[in-house]
Amino acid sequence: MPPFEVPEGDPFGPHNLPYGVFSRAGSQERTVGVRLGDHVLDAGAAAVALGSPYAALLARPTLNPLLAAGRTAWSDVRRALTAWVTVPSHQETIAPFLHPLSSVTLRLPFEVADYVDFYASENHARNVGQIFRPDAEDSLTPNWKHLPIGYHGRSGTVVVSGTDVVRPSGQRKAPGDPAPVFGPSVRLDIEAEVGFVVGVPSRLGRPVALEDFREHVFGLCLLNDWSARDIQAWEYVPLGPFLGKSFATSVSAWITPLDALEEARVAPPERTHPLLPYLDDSEEEPGGYDLRISVAINGHVVSEPPFSTMYWTAAQQLAHMTVNGASLRTGDLYGSGTVSGAEPAQRGSLLELTWNGREPLELPDGKRTFLEDGDVVTLSAWAPGANGVRVGLGEVTGRIVAD
Template identity: 90%
Template sequence: MPPFDVPEGDPFGPHNLPYGVFSPPGSSERTVGVRLGDHVLDAGAAAHALGSPYASLLARPSLDALLAAGRTAWSDVRRALTAWVTVPAHRETVEPLFHPLSEVTLHLPFAVADYVDFYASENHARNVGRMFRPDAPDSLTPNWKHLPIGYHGRSGTVVVSGTDVVRPSGQRKAPADPAPVFGPSVRLDIEAEVGFVVGVPSELGRPVPLGGFRDHVFGLCLLNDWSARDVQAWEYVPLGPFLGKSFATSVSAWITPLDALDEARVAPPKRTHELLPYLDDTGEEPGGYDLRISVAVNGHVVSEPPFSTMYWTAAQQLAHMTVNGASLRTGDLYGSGTVSGPTERERGSLLELTWNGRDPLELPDGKRTFLEDGDVVTLSAWAPGPDGVRVGLGEVTGRVVPAP
């Protein structure tokens, strides 16, 4: 089907237009692309062909220049792209610049600067607390309702969807073992998350307030925070995640601009504790997003976590991560933390779905507690869009390959 003739209601229709970076068939050169249905528009070539002033932002091998250009440019470019793919007068010029999605090679769309991961789902945090602190008076840690807990990860191991994930090796020690052993992780897990991509940097020493979220954050994508639970369990006291997390983080090849998700804005869950002023979003625009995520293992859906249940919003996370004066850089990526809902079918990790291995999942190809070599994990999602149309998010897929 020609790209201009995307069926009405397609989740990747002109109301969406996520950005990515691709190589055309038979070429190794990279360029910015925009997805429409099952095609990719060479956005830079279209800008040149139409004499657009935005060619300098779009005729690039990455999204970095567009990310840094700022909110006004983001809105202007989006309006221009919408016109290029919907106005009949542009069809003759633009249509030859589309490529079938199945024929292009997709790349990591931006240079990842810093990477931070949070822990923002109350359901996930309570599940973990019940598993590992069963005798504690509260399944949440004392600070959890007062600040978004997070850690700094490793930006160099963020990989694009479709990249194989090598099973990590490391130290592990079961409670009954006399000493740690070294070897491939035997409790490899996933975490279904949403990643937020920073465009405009900030000045060192100047925190970004809640109201600055839309001025600094360009868009979002699905993110899989692969986790070696056995390595993590042995190393994380007292400083937190390290080798159990740093070996790979998978992100979508498509970044959905925040402007495409205005219809999906929702209020976060009711807060149960008074927040300090820099986190108090009373009176701010709704900070949550109604994203419906699906988690599939080898093509079998095992969970459908709802992002609307996240206690801490992306704006609060941004405010907290800069409140000490830490600066933002173009290409900073921060993850929401595992997305888990209140029911068993809505848990965003195998740790929770199998209750730390106690209750194996029944899959068509056998039982699973944690991932086996050869398993393929796919995250997909959609959000409510204008006039009842869905906004699709680019999927994240990764296949586990054996440790070397």
């Protein structure tokens, strides 16, 4: 089928057009690409050939110049790209710049500046609380309904989908052990998340308000924040996640612009506690997103977490992240935190799916409590679009390898 003749209902049709970075076969040169069906358009080469004023943003080895250009440019570029792939008079010109996905290598789409990970799913937080504090009167910590809990992670270990994940080593100590031991993690886990990519920076000392979310955030991607639960359990008191989380964070190769997700916007769950003014979104446009995530281990689906259940929205997370005056940089990435629904089959981590290893998963290739070497984890997702057409969010995959 010719590249322009995308089948009706294809989740990567002209209604989507997510951005990535790729290299052609036999080359290490990187360039911005836009996905159309099962092809990728060399957006920079197409812009040059068409004499587009956006060539300076698209003929680059990373998305960062486009990210920094701002919302007006994002919308203008998206309109131009839509015309290039749908208007017949453009097709002869850009046809040579469409390459089969199977023939290219997808790269990390942007240079990651800072990385923050949140804890925004009430279902996930309650599950974790019940696992580790079963006798507590409330499974949530006292601050949970008042602010989006998060921590600053390590941007240098954010990797693109398809990158192998080396099993991390570190200290671990089981409750009954007399002393800690050192070695590879034996409780390696996943966290099914959504990542938000910042485009426009902010000034140090100037918080970003809820209503300015879409002026700063370009789009979103799928994110798997791998976790070594045994290392994390020993080290995290009192300062929180460190080596148990910093060894790898995988992101999908495609960044879906927020403009492609207008039909997927939904109201977040009902708030049960009054919010301080900087977080109060009761008068704001709907801040949630209806994203349908699927988690598979070795090709077998083990969970389908719904992002629409997330208590804290991406706009609230951005507002809280900057309310102390912390500045944004182009390429900042922040994760939603593990996405878990109310049902057992909607949990976004093995910690929850196996209830801390006490209830192993039955997979076609054997039981699992936590990940084994050779396991391949794939997160995929879609969102509802106009007229019932799905908006594909691609996938993020990683294979566990021994140290």
